[in-house]
Amino acid sequence: MKKILLFILTFFIISCATRVGIEDYNRYAFKLLDQNLYKEAVYYLQKAKNEENLTKKEKVKIFNNLAICYEALGEKEKADEYYKKALKLEESRFVKENYEDFKENNN
Amino acid sequence: MKILKKTIIRFFLFSILIILLLGCAYRSNNIEMSITKQPEIKLDSPTLILPFIIQGRNKELIDDIDFKFYKNLKNSLKKQDLYYKMHYSLNKLRKIARDIMKNNRVDTSIFQRSNIKLLFTAELIIGEELYSSYSEGTSINPDYSAEREGDPRWLESATQWRNRAMNDLSLSMKLHVYIYNIEKDTTVYSEVVKKEEILEDYKNKNLKQSRIYFYNYLIQQMADYYKNEFQVHEKTVRRKYLR
Numbered sequence: 001m002k003k004i005l006l007f008i009l010t011f012f013i014i015s016c017a018t019r020v021g022i023e024d025y026n027r028y029a030f031k032l033l034d035q036n037l038y039k040e041a042v043y044y045l046q047k048a049k050n051e052e053n054l055t056k057k058e059k060v061k062i063f064n065n066l067a068i069c070y071e072a073l074g075e076k077e078k079a080d081e082y083y084k085k086a087l088k089l090e091e092s093r094f095v096k097e098n099y100e101d102f103k104e105n106n107n
Numbered sequence: 108m109k110i111l112k113k114t115i116i117r118f119f120l121f122s123i124l125i126i127l128l129l130g131c132a133y134r135s136n137n138i139e140m141s142i143t144k145q146p147e148i149k150l151d152s153p154t155l156i157l158p159f160i161i162q163g164r165n166k167e168l169i170d171d172i173d174f175k176f177y178k179n180l181k182n183s184l185k186k187q188d189l190y191y192k193m194h195y196s197l198n199k200l201r202k203i204a205r206d207i208m209k210n211n212r213v214d215t216s217i218f219q220r221s222n223i224k225l226l227f228t229a230e231l232i233i234g235e236e237l238y239s240s241y242s243e244g245t246s247i248n249p250d251y252s253a254e255r256e257g258d259p260r261w262l263e264s265a266t267q268w269r270n271r272a273m274n275d276l277s278l279s280m281k282l283h284v285y286i287y288n289i290e291k292d293t294t295v296y297s298e299v300v301k302k303e304e305i306l307e308d309y310k311n312k313n314l315k316q317s318r319i320y321f322y323n324y325l326i327q328q329m330a331d332y333y334k335n336e337f338q339v340h341e342k343t344v345r346r347k348y349l350r
Contacts (some may be wrong), residue, residue: 030348033138061349068346092336094135094347101344105144 009072022048060086064095135347151339152224153188157204163233179330204228207287215289226287234279266330276309278321
């Protein structure tokens with residue numbers, strides 16, 4: 001039993017270590033966005049987007065966050081494109097809310 | 108002891124599973140950011156603000172509303188091609204404003220040598236009303252009705268609210284905005300906006316001061332309306348950033 005437990009724990013730690021790139025980019029982009037550094041945030045989110053083997057959930061996150069950055073930069077077409085991409089992958093409540101607000105502001 | 112050990116291990120494994128599942132779910136952070144909002148109609152040509160035509164009581168308190176409105180816009184928008192009066196006579200400008208409102212032929216020949224392309228004016232109808240003046244019948248106080256998203260805690264019987272409403276005064280303003288395009292020789296914008304403020308227990312208040320406060324508030328509202336309708340402006344929005 002101890003061996004199984006040790007195996008799970010090791011697997012969990014290793015998996016966390018290997019997936020650190022995307023989460024780090026995303027977290028750092030949030031900090032940049034919070035300081036109104038939208039272009040820089042886009043740069044790191046694009047890096048995250050170009051990572052290999054992104055899961056569906058990660059793609060939704062990155063697309064939504066990219067859309068927010070593009071909206072702040074005034075690039076509405078790109079923002080619209082990324083919101084749609086995120087919603088196409090998954091009808092997430094958060095993305096839906098963001099997209100509805102975005103459309104309302106641009107009508 | 109063995110059973111206890113097994114239970115603890117199971118509980119531990121189950122907790123790890125829950126943590127992993129929670130980790131997979133979306134977590135969001137609200138973020139506030141400033142976006143550029145496009146107006147309904149963009150007024151990017153040189154615009155002259157004509158005198159407003161004011162109707163109703165207490166006109167003397169707001170006879171300079173057009174100038175205050177202009178100053179407010181000039182300060183907040185830093186708009187360089189917005190003008191007020193210029194060298195033209197007020198009577199002439201007032202006549203032009205009235206002609207625009209009545210849809211008469213507008214004589215714009217005085218602007219021929221200027222760079223003015225658009226004329227902005229408004230008709231203001233100022234109202235003061237005691238609730239008691241329309242409190243006939245047995246319906247509930249209209250200010251607390253569902254239509255006006257009234258607070259149910261304030262639901263009162265008709266007799267009660269009529270008695271209380273005798274001490275309330277409703278200050279209202281109906282604003283009809285006109286924009287006239289000199290080159291096209293036509294009115295390009297005509298919209299009506301209504302604003303209302305309730306002055307509770309007005310008999311115990313300084314009515315003149317309250318009116319001035321209300322009119323200043325209206326000027327601010329009008330300036331916001333102008334920005335939203337005709338100018339590219341900054342707006343703070345809230346979005347959900349997914350973590």
